[in-house]
Amino acid sequence: MKPVIRAPYFEIGTKNYVYGDTLLEYALAADRASEKYDIDVLFICPAVEIRRVCENTKRLVVLAPYMDTLRPGRGMADVLPEGLKAAGARGVVINHCEKPMSLPQMKATIDRARELDFLVFACADTLEEAKAIAQLHPDIINPEPSGIIGGGSGVTPMSYVRDSIRVIKEIFPDIMVEQAAGITSGQQVYDFIMAGSEAAGAASGIMNAADPIAMIDEMVAATRRAADDLKKQAT
Numbered sequence: 001m002k003p004v005i006r007a008p009y010f011e012i013g014t015k016n017y018v019y020g021d022t023l024l025e026y027a028l029a030a031d032r033a034s035e036k037y038d039i040d041v042l043f044i045c046p047a048v049e050i051r052r053v054c055e056n057t058k059r060l061v062v063l064a065p066y067m068d069t070l071r072p073g074r075g076m077a078d079v080l081p082e083g084l085k086a087a088g089a090r091g092v093v094i095n096h097c098e099k100p101m102s103l104p105q106m107k108a109t110i111d112r113a114r115e116l117d118f119l120v121f122a123c124a125d126t127l128e129e130a131k132a133i134a135q136l137h138p139d140i141i142n143p144e145p146s147g148i149i150g151g152g153s154g155v156t157p158m159s160y161v162r163d164s165i166r167v168i169k170e171i172f173p174d175i176m177v178e179q180a181a182g183i184t185s186g187q188q189v190y191d192f193i194m195a196g197s198e199a200a201g202a203a204s205g206i207m208n209a210a211d212p213i214a215m216i217d218e219m220v221a222a223t224r225r226a227a228d229d230l231k232k233q234a235t
Contacts, residue, residue: 017203085116186218
């Protein structure tokens with residue numbers, strides 16, 4: 001069954017900043033924070049790390065950073081969707097700016113992901129691309145300007161946050177919209193969620209922090225604070 005994610009959630013991407021024991025240490029810290037603050041945490045890590053992370057954590061929703069669309073059988077070096085699922089992955093990322101895909105590739109990957117009840121987390125570089133990807137109806141869209149990703153200068157403008165949410169929701173209101181580019185503090189996590197984003201996330205903002213484990217806790221705590229304040233506003 002495809003995982004159901006509660007908004008607001010938090011997403012962590014390790015990319016290839018860490019691996020092996022260090023990556024597992026961060027995954028365990030994320031798992032603790034998820035339980036401590038009762039916040040769903042998506043954890044995106046390289047395919048070779050997925051099984052170990054899944055076998056040692058309880059609450060993380062682990063996503064693969066990419067997959068191919070082949071089926072079991074012949075095929076050398078491709079990332080097999082069924083292999084990811086067997087390792088414990090609950091979903092897949094498509095079209096990250098560091099692993100771009102064409103719209104036909106995205107459509108084919110989404111179709112394969114649906115066969116396996118995978119959550120589909122799509123990235124978009126511009127509002128126009130976000131609108132095009134929304135037509136494919138992924139579960140989540142992260143409309144992050146590529147110039148800000150990976151520690152680029154600046155953070156996502158609030159106007160872009162609001163505009164991206166609007167254009168995506170106009171197509172499919174059930175698509176969750178996350179903001180992740182340029183986030184380096186818990187306060188930014190809080191601000192983006194309070195501005196209407198259903199989630200926030202970070203990769204370099206955590207991996208390059210002076211204390212990555214403390215930053216994981218800070219950002220998940222900020223997600224909890226935003227969730228509580230949104231609940232107060234609704235009553």
